[in-house]
Structures are given as structure tokens and as C-alpha cells.
Amino acid sequence: MSKRRTTRVVRKGSVPIGGDHPIAVQSMTNTPTADVAATVAQILELEALGCEIVRVAVPDRASAEALSAIRAEIHCPLIADIHFSHRLALAAIEAGVDGLRLNPGNLKKPEYVRQVVRAAGDAGIPIRIGVNSGSVREREQLEVVDDEAELVPLMVDTALEYCAQFEALGFSDIVLSLKASSVLATIEANRAIATRCDYPLHLGVTEAGPPGVGTIKSAVALGILLADGIGDTIRVSLTGPPQREIDVAYDILASLELRERRHPEIIACPTCGRCEYDLAALVERVQEMVRGAPPSLTIAVMGCVVNGPGEAKEADIGVAGGKGSAYLFRKGKLLRQVPHERLADELMAEIKKLTQS
């Protein structure tokens, strides 16, 4: 792991971004923002999962008008995601949001950008300047920029140009994000911008895709950058309900020991022809059952006695399958043999004993 890049600190409400502060996990709602009840319910769910900053889309006046009511009901910083309309940005600031995410390039006129930046400065809130590969292509009127070698400098120059525009207005409460749907472009763009300024970086792969491939793309891009010491807040973008983004984000950070896990670690074998019980079903059940148990716990679920006892012994609680029954271990000691049909219940009983002792 490389040493973390030195950045200035920008505060998004109660959450400091950059410096030595923990890499913050964020997400974005997918409810209509104007539906206050649905949006608040989703944000509270995200908060319970560990989301530390939440962003909502503000596509219209009704959404902007809902912001103060949403803000009053939640605990984490609320960021307004603005495109095209400086009026909506100004309305969001007035509604009391903790920050804006905008692409200055689509606010149409430099005067509109000035108005928004000044209002954010007066309100004391930060702006995340979001530059993504799609908007850069559009701005440059390039039909196709497939080549990362061409795309990356354009993204970096665009971001720096916006920073200079903000700085000229005396505003430096900036977080930057350079996102592409290409993993390589995301990595290269962030590596490049990291050497050119000291603004905190928000990492993400844009339009990463459905959970399977999206998780892989995010883990590769964000994992490589974070291991390079780059990145101060992350959002894993996955198609579908945003709740699952939080678990993935923490898993990425925990795998690099940058944040603690949110849930116990489950070690499970992939299974093979030696496995004589439905290990996948047991793992799924255990995973659900241990949500909320101390994250320091390690639980091993192994298919057979080849590698099973070794792994199971090293875990806090472990099972190693056998024919008709499995061996149950606790803190390295064999407790007993348990018939497969009682395995899940007895495993949970042991986990409870351990967490209560």
C-alpha cells in the first residue's frame, strides 16, 4: 500500500473529506426526490447500512422544494445533484443542502456558474465538480474517444479548468471526481489529477453496470487507486437498489484495511465434488443471520474434511462438512458433530454465545 495522498480537507456537513479522515462511503437515492417520504425512508435505510453521505437528484423545481423537508428527517449530509439549471442549484443551496455535485460545463453560461459558486461560498458549503468521460466527449464534440490516451488528458484538463474558474471566484471548497465507465480511464484520470492538485478526490466508476460486473469494475478501479493512496470518498454505482452499494463499498475498503468491515467475515470454500451438503444455502443463511453481529468475527463454512477443519479451526466459529453431519469448531476447538439439518441453527447458537460472552 502506498502512503495516502496529501489533500486539503473539505467538510460536507458533519463529514470531513480528505486529509487523514476515513474514506467516506456515499451513495445516491433512486426514489423520485419530490417524494419526500420515499426518499427519506431510503436514506434512513442507507444510513443504517453505513452510508455517510447521500446524494439526491434534483431534476426539477418539485425536487428542489423537497430538499429542506428531506434534510430535516435525515442525519447524514445531503448533497444535491444538479445538471443544466443554475436556478435549481441556487434553490438547493437555499433549501439548506450540505453540498452540491455539479458539472459546471452544463450550466450553460459562465455567469450562471459564478452565481452558484458565490451562493455556495456564502452558504459555506462545498461543491463536487464532477467530470465524466461522457460529458468531456460532449464538450469537446468528439464522437468517439476510445483511446484512454486521448480521453484522460481531456478529463484532467477539464477538471483543472473548472477548478481555476472556481478559484478565480475565491472558492476552493472543492471535491473532484473524474469518472469513466472504463476502468482503465478511471484509474489513469485519477492518477493524473492526483499529481496536479490537492483537492480531495471522490472515486467511482460511472455506469459501472449491474451488481455482478459493476462490483468487479468498481473493486478493480477503486481498489487500485486506493492502494495507490488515492481517494478520499467513494461511491460504488450499481444498477438497482442503492442499498447494496454500501456493502460493496465497505468490502472494498475493508479488503485494503482502510475501514473496518460492517459485518462478520465469512470464509467459505467454493465447493467441489467432495462437498456433501448444500453449502451455498447455508452460507446465504449465515450471511443474513449474522448481519449486525460484531464485524471482528470470522466464520468459516467449509465443504469437507480436506481443507475444512484447518480453516474452520482458525475462524472464531467454523464448520467443516462431512457425510450426514458436519464438525463444529469454536475458537479452534472441536465442539461436536452436528447433523446437517441442524447445522444452521447450532452455528447461530454458537455465534450468539460467542458474541454474548
Ligand code: SF4
Ligand atoms: S473444502 Fe472440501 S468441498 Fe470445499 S472446495 Fe475444498 S475440497 Fe472441495
